[in-house]
Amino acid sequence: MRGRFLFTVLLALMIITPVTGNNSVVTAEEEEPADPCEAEPQQPCENQTTLYIWSTGQSSHWAHFNSSDDRNIQGNQLQDEKESGVINIDYRFTMKPALLPKLNMTPDGEVRFTFNIFLQGDWTNNDNDGPCQADCEELNISLLSGANEIVRQHLPGVTTGWNSIIFTHTLEENELFWDSSTGNPTVAIEMKVKGDYQETSPFTFSGEIANFSMKLSGEDSAKIELPIEPSTWSVEFQAEEELNPPVEQPGFLALMSVGALTMAAVYMPMSRKESQK
Numbered sequence: 670m671r672g673r674f675l676f677t678v679l680l681a682l683m684i685i686t687p688v689t690g691n692n693s694v695v696t697a698e699e700e701e702p703a704d705p706c707e708a709e710p711q712q713p714c715e716n717q718t719t720l721y722i723w724s725t726g727q728s729s730h731w732a733h734f735n736s737s738d739d740r741n742i743q744g745n746q747l748q749d750e751k752e753s754g755v756i757n758i759d760y761r762f763t764m765k766p767a768l769l770p771k772l773n774m775t776p777d778g779e780v781r782f783t784f785n786i787f788l789q790g791d792w793t794n795n796d797n798d799g800p801c802q803a804d805c806e807e808l809n810i811s812l813l814s815g816a817n818e819i820v821r822q823h824l825p826g827v828t829t830g831w832n833s834i835i836f837t838h839t840l841e842e843n844e845l846f847w848d849s850s851t852g853n854p855t856v857a858i859e860m861k862v863k864g865d866y867q868e869t870s871p872f873t874f875s876g877e878i879a880n881f882s883m884k885l886s887g888e889d890s891a892k893i894e895l896p897i898e899p900s901t902w903s904v905e906f907q908a909e910e911e912l913n914p915p916v917e918q919p920g921f922l923a924l925m926s927v928g929a930l931t932m933a934a935v936y937m938p939m940s941r942k943e944s945q946k
Contacts, residue, residue: 712769713768719894719895721886722762730761731763753866760905769853772846800864810824810860832907
């Protein structure tokens, strides 16, 4: 009876003990890790921390961290022009492909913006120096991390002709961490320029056209330099937090089986002895 009982207990332990294994594969030669800048050339990496903007010239605008893009418009320049009326500039250069690594910026680091923009017409409301009344808007350049606006820079000092625009923004504490899932960057350019050009005779005209033109990143004329913290590229920072694996518990059927086997081991021999009396 004692031998049968021990056998039953061992069998029960085999039923409820989870089986684990190691699926690791050992290779004879370990390959050197690929350079992330080469593996994902449009993503940020240790030697690639500047965001560039691109466009096809129509409604397709995008940004990424590679300093060249074959799809960029020939001439590397966006242009909107209108003889009479308002040009509504609302360019959105969202990173494409979307941001993959998490980014951590240097505390008190500065984001540096560089743009070259040509202007003609009027863009200041109610200054008695052009056709704008309440329908124009001065130049604004913004940087967003997902839905979080990092900075919106108002630039009222631009003039007619080409403007070399350079400004910086010091990052605050709540602007340092850019999660890859929610922090895809976007550069926004907004302005409303009005023209009032009209021909007064076959040989004369009055007013001027509205024109907004800007250089893209093909000639390094437009870029946003980010102060990405070097520790961003560490494996520890990029690794996702590992969740605690669930503790395996024996199922209901396994427990019932153990109970049944134990009962059989204890009571069946007793029943046989009683039947032999």
